Amino acid sequence: xxTARGVAVPDDMAAVLQADDAALAAFEALRPDDQRVYVDxxxxxxxxxxxxxxxxxxxxxxxxxxxxxxxxHGSPHPLLDV
Numbered sequence: 001x002x003t004a005r006g007v008a009v010p011d012d013m014a015a016v017l018q019a020d021d022a023a024l025a026a027f028e029a030l031r032p033d034d035q036r037v038y039v040d041x042x043x044x045x046x047x048x049x050x051x052x053x054x055x056x057x058x059x060x061x062x063x064x065x066x067x068x069x070x071x072x073h074g075s076p077h078p079l080l081d082v
Contacts, residue, residue, distance in 0.1 A: 001018070003035055005028075007032050007036055010039065010043060012042075012051075013055060016058050017059065019059070023058070023059035023063055031067070034067065038058070042058065
């Protein structure tokens with residue numbers, strides 16, 4: 001899947017988002033750089049089990065995501081560890 005903002009989303013991640021209309025709408029509303037962070041978060045996971053775990057919580061996570069300034073949480077993005 002390619003989002004309206006031009007971000008390529010892997011098939012398994014797209015399936016999770018497309019199964020939940022609210023999650024898909026929330027993901028499509030994100031800025032392209034935030035969409036790419038989610039794609040990286042899923043694709044660069046530590047293995048099949050971790051990827052499956054991240055995919056299972058993806059729909060809920062994107063629906064509650066709120067962009068925060070990096071200095072508030074000490075990381076360039078809330079999904080990434082310092």
